[in-house]
Amino acid sequence: MLGTRGVPAAYGGFETAVEEIGSRLAARGHEVTVYGDRAHPRLDEHLGMRLVHVPSLPVKQLETLSRTGIATLHAIAGPPPDAAFVFNAANAPYVSLLRARGIPVAVHVDGLEWRRAKWGGAGRAYYRWAEARSVRTADALIADAPGIADYYLREFRVPTELIRYGAPVLHRCSTAPLRALGLDAERFHLAVARFEPENHVLEIVEGYRRSSARLPLAVVGSAPYSADYTRAVRDAAAGDDRIRLLGGVWDQELLDALYAHAYTYVHGHSVGGTNPSLLRAMGAGTATIAFDVDFNREVLADDAWTFRDAEQLATALARAEADEPLVIARGLRARERAARVFRWEDVADEYERLAEELATGASMHGLGRTARRTVQNAR
Known part of the structure; x- marks a missing residue:
């Protein structure tokens, strides 16, 4: 291999x-x-x-x-x-x-x-x-x-x-790793991606900033070859205390805790096939707000909020925060689909x-x- x-x-x-x-x-x-x-x-x-x-x-x-x-x-x-x-x-x-x-x-x-x-x-x-x-x-x-x-x-x-x-399927995951980050379980949105334009990290940060979201946004990721794009993301997040740029996270226990205890997972990837980050969120039982492309729709079986730009993301965040029962239901259905369809x-x-x-x-x-x-x- x-x-x-x-x-x-x-x-x-x-x-x-x-x-x-x-x-x-x-x-x-x-x-x-x-x-x-x-x-x-x-x-x-x-x-x-x-x-x-x-x-x-x-x-x-x-x-x-x-x-x-x-x-x-x-x-x-x-x-x-x-x-x-x-x-x-x-x-x-x-x-x-x-x-x-x-x-x-x-x-x-x-x-x-x-x-x-x-x-x-x-x-x-x-x-x-x-x-x-x-x-x-x-x-x-x-x-x-x-x-x-x-x-x-x-x-x-x-x-x-x-x-x-x-997809790794998580049924129980400790909340302890979140404490050092000041995050409460099920009370934050999560985005995990390399900082590259086709992953729409900038649009995610801009859309969140325009939103009326009450729960903070935790962003995991970095870009070894994209200093300008990383700077643009940081500039977009500057001054908004709700946005937490965590950088690269390589601690698997912490990553699992973030995926498993996020209120929603915001997935901005628009290029590629079946994305491992999306599968990880599904296996953790977390509802998704996904960039609207065929790849993501197919993996999620169209059971998610979608967005194409910052304004649509702001709307999707508001809808998710206003409907916690749907968030829970979509998360459970995502984990069931991951366990049934995406088995190593x-x-x-x-x-x-x-x-x-x-x-x-x-x-x-x-x-x-x-x-x-x-x-x-x-x-």
Whole structure:
């Protein structure tokens, strides 16, 4: 499993997926190797997974590519594994190297990364090229949301393996970690996101500030490469004592307490597939106010308040604070849906099935290697 920062998971959705899936496959007796960065250089095993640490260039445009490139060279230098899972379509240049070594490869494509505002013209062009390269070189493509699967079918007329993320389900969670933050259980709104334009953190802060909300807003997140955007968020929050900018939170017990005891979770992500932060809020039984895009509506089964701008968010916050019984009911329904639809055991089952199929020769390469974007969707 390569293409991520590795495990223990402490960064994003791909890392969480690697930890949840890889640990379960290891527990079933499979030999699982995870490539990652050097955050834990003395740790060579984690939850049954073998860890290999490789360096990377600390530059936004090159960090992932350099890390995965070195991981690929390491993988092809040794005995070939039965199958490889490459996370993030940006790593497409290395798929053909793995296959040339006789290693079948599935690429877990990201959620239309080229749409993210943080990338300039060259970055967006690269990600669109990488999508096509993944289609033409991989033995299988993995999509984590129906919208992503539909996109690849529409754009390239190729099938994907639809394998969702799982959700951690919390039934009891201590309120003690909240005390140090001055927050009371069920008496605050929560937003958790990297500070990036497509996550609409700025609109969330602006909308909250315009609202008549009585409960404070706790914002968890940071942006290692977006100083200007972070400054804009801070400026928008300045002078409003109701807004608590908590920065990055890596303490899992505190994160669980925040998700589980928020009055509502405000989800501003507009790009990507099935988002782990949204699933975490659902599994914690917290009602959601979500940015109005198909990905979010599908995950929530349209059982949430939605917004598209700051004014709509202000209205949604007012409606939520005025209807606590609905907030409670939506939270309970969200947790039930998370427990029923988004199960990590089911996800591991699908990865195990796909790995076994790849190891015995199954491949979409014959179809994908000649695929081109459909004319009407060309850009």
